[in-house]
Amino acid sequence: MRLILISGLSGSGKSVALRALEDSGFYCVDNLPATMLPEALELYADFGYQDIAISVDTRSGPSLGALPDVVAQLRAQNIDVRLLFLEARPETLVKRFSETRRRHPLSGAGITVEEAIQVEQEMLSDVPELGTRIDTSELSANALRSWVRELVDADSGKLTxxxxxxxxxxxxxxxxxxxxxxxxxxxxxxxxxxxxxxxxxxxxxxxxxxxxxxxxxxxxxxxxxxxxxxxxxxxxxxxxxxxxxxxxxxxxxxxxxxxxxxxxxxxxxxxxxxxxxxxx
Known part of the structure; x- marks a missing residue:
């Protein structure tokens, strides 16, 4: 089984990355709590899925803190787990939310987009070291799709x-x-x-x-x-x-x-x- 975890900051292109993997034949799940990963993979294996991509981010709340331990557990079971962490400069993220008029998942009454981005960065501070980072600040959607496919196609047993x-x-x-x-x-x-x-x-x-x-x-x-x-x-x-x-x-x-x-x-x-x- 090959598992690609997509994580990162809201507005950094996680949906684009997940759709790129879906187009490449992966079974994709958006926003699954980290604690549910082992049980979900057992279920997907029973259904015959071998290439799976799952988005895990701050929308899943407190369970995000379990992600490092869960990833270690899955790798100990010889599952090919790769994590792609997407990020962008704060000013780029603010601009994207403004242009799309989307609401930041962590924003609320009295919290600005800038403050929500800072909170999210702190919540995700332990995640980047689990995989590879992709700075999407200067990337178009087409370029991001290309980069994600290249990383996934690389041999996970070798340093790239x-x-x-x-x-x-x-x-x-x-x-x-x-x-x-x-x-x-x-x-x-x-x-x-x-x-x-x-x-x-x-x-x-x-x-x-x-x-x-x-x-x-x-x-x-x-x-x-x-x-x-x-x-x-x-x-x-x-x-x-x-x-x-x-x-x-x-x-x-x-x-x-x-x-x-x-x-x-x-x-x-x-x-x-x-x-x-x-x-x-």
Whole structure:
């Protein structure tokens, strides 16, 4: 049996993630109390379901506190349990609730959306460490669906290295384990002929090939990750996210993320380009 748990902040895209899994053939359940997970899985197994996705969040109330123990119990039974924790910056969540005119599940008389978000963050503080985090602040629904499917398709028995490019002017990803700032490198943005391209296009690749410091930066980052990767493997982690940031997230960070992914091709690797996905 394969169990994907979806948790996170209200407005972060949990419904989108759950629907993406449903479209991929998972039997999906929204808002199940954590304490009911073992009994529910026994029932689903009797019905012949093997791929199951369940949303567990603050709507289930006090039972949420039992989630860490329940996850440990299920993993001890050799059930493939993966938890995806979705989050976004508070200002992004406030904007989403305002645009959709939805009510925050924890809001009430005298409680603002901002205060409800803060309360929810505190209630969920122990959950992110149970799985992998996805910062949806800059993601479209299509990009989130794609990222969720990629994570689910990865072999759970291996640590997945995620190389993620981003632009500092759009904010640092909250889901990053390592953040490398490459804004000191030559910037093709200032060449009008190169500006429309991205770090995956040949004109940008040719541009960086002329600057030795770019190759040196890639080698240094690669060496650090290679040195410490065994330590993260010992922790039995499922994912390690390495974020590479430049100013706009179009050229330098994209080029370096792509090169690092190739350097670790023998590992289980995913590549994300946060700013390239914004309009798709």
């Amino acid at each position: 290295l995620i190389f993620q490019s981003f632009g500092f002017k759009h904010g640092v990803p909250q889901d990053a384990d390592f953040v490398f700032d490459v804004r000191c490198l030559p910037n093709p943005h200032y060449d009008q002929a190169l500006r429309p391209f991205t770090g995956r296009d040949q004109p940008i690749i040719d541009f960086f090939a002329k600057h030795s410091e770019v190759a040196e930066m890639i080698a240094d980052i690669q060496a650090m990750i290679a040195k410490w990767l065994p330590c993260y493997n010992k922790e039995n982690r499922s994912y390690l996210t390495v974020a590479i940031g430049c100013t706009g997230g179009q050229h330098r960070s994209v080029f370096i993320a792509e090169n690092l992914a190739r350097a670790f091709a023998g590992k289980q690797v995913l590549v994300r380009h946060r700013q390239l996905y914004r309009d798709h």
